[in-house]
Amino acid sequence: MALSTRSNFAKPDDAFRAVVEAHRGLSEAQSADLDAALVLVLANHIGDIDVLHEAIALAKRRVLDSSQQQQQQQQ
């Protein structure tokens, strides 16, 4: 596992807050634009394709899990 999932920030709330506040006042489309740029900037900073793949897999599991839950609720 190349991806670090330990808590890396001394103050995790600051990091979460920074991202949240970046989106304040933006339309949905602007928020999506911001996320797209932010992902690319951070991916380049990490600069490790294995870490990126693992990060994508970890993030994507949430999307798939929640869509499965929705399907189950509908059944």
Add this chain to the structure above:
Amino acid sequence: MAQAKTQFGYRRHPDQDRSGASVAEHPVVIVGAGPVGLSLAIDLAQRGQRVVLLDDADRIGEGSRAICFSKRSLEFWDRLGVGDRMVDKGVVWSVGKIFHGASQLYQFNLLPEEGHKRPAFINLQQFYAEAYLVDRTAQLPEVDLRWRNKVTALEQRNDRVALTIATPDGPYQMHASFVVACDGARSSLRQMVGAEFAGQVFEDQFLIADVKMTAEFPTERWFWFDPPFHAGRSALLHKQPDDIWRIDLQLNPDADPAVEKQPANVRPRIERMLGHDKFDFEWISLYKFQCRRMAKFLHGRVIFAGDSAHQVSPFGARGANSGLEDAENLSWKLDRVLRGASPERLLESYHIERSAAADENIRESTRSTDFMAPVTKQEARLRQAVLSLAKETEFGKRMVNGGRLSVPSVYDTPLSTEDRDEWRGGPRPGASMPDAPMADRNGGSTFLTDAFIKQGTRFALLEFGNGAAADVPEGVGAIRVGGDGGLVDPEGLAAKRYDAVSGTSYLLRPDGYVAARFRKASRPALDAALARASGLN
């Protein structure tokens, strides 16, 4: 508009009078006299093979089609004796510029260093390349080029292929030990062997217009995303010989090809781009493209090369160039098999090496195409983010994909001998030989690629240093750099590019790829590497 540049006469061949038990038997029949078939025929002929080359047409030169020929292709053509003619006529270039809207995002140089015989690329209309290759075949009695000979049926037997060929004088039969299908993307031989040709179809349409005009633009590849003259789409401008300019405009997926192709409708688009109307059309073509390849390039005794075996999008100049790489890869192997010097399984390495190269070319050109024509809203958003980040960051510039231009693949192949020594650079086994400037004994300047040609385009040992010459196996050429009688490495570039010290040697294949390398070659190690690269173990 473009006329056929060269017309060739059909001539009846004595083979057409033979039938039944007396039909003609040939070692190799190549189908398709395009750049790939012609180059393969010349290479085989130079190796001493008699070659029959068939083409169903009697002319070349409708439209420019392929225009960018890579350094690797030029080095191959040097070996075939046509490199100078191509480069003398072609437009040499190495710089590309990418624009977004009205402003330049960045520029790249595909060959930023000196000391290579050939440039990164030349632009040359395909019909010139074909005409020069046809001229070269005329100097080689081993090449028997037959126009208006169309293969209509083939039957695979144990040790040969039986071909039925239609001509203006009616059909005839011919047998070949091997048939090489260089008959293009719509290959009829591919259908005859029943092979599938599946892949990805792109919906976006592109308009190619080759226009004649005198202009002072530099000889660079210019690519625009969302230019002011063609909002929301991409555009390309690139110079060819004879004051011809290639213009490539992305159209909407739902554009009507019949309407868009009409010069009256193309003209205003080009006027918007150039800002004037002083140009004439040389060629207009509208295309959609596919990225696909055959699962197997070998079907019994029928071998596929070039577009018949694989197709890519045009962004990256990976079509004709990869076909030429197929030809240089196949030629020496087929020659050895025909001479009985290697077993037929050597040909499997052609499939292994060139199908992996096709996968790489498809991957690269698909990525370029997806970047130019994003499929989903989110893809478009990510692309927009890259384009806007490119304005102020280096990483953004490098992520902008306006076509990644053809470079030779590095083969992971059973023909390579794994490195056992320590290397900090240089081409690894499976990579093509880098060029370097050299001086001969008399102080005359030459290149390493020339030295490779001089020793016969066969297996060769490239040796560096002052020690005693290595004990080279029979039939293997020797290129010595340094020492008594060796070539001089005036700027030390060869040593640098090959990570060479005294005693270093590289075993080069007949196609100029590295088979093995040694810090100090022993005869048994050389013999083993040579046997492996020849498919003998």
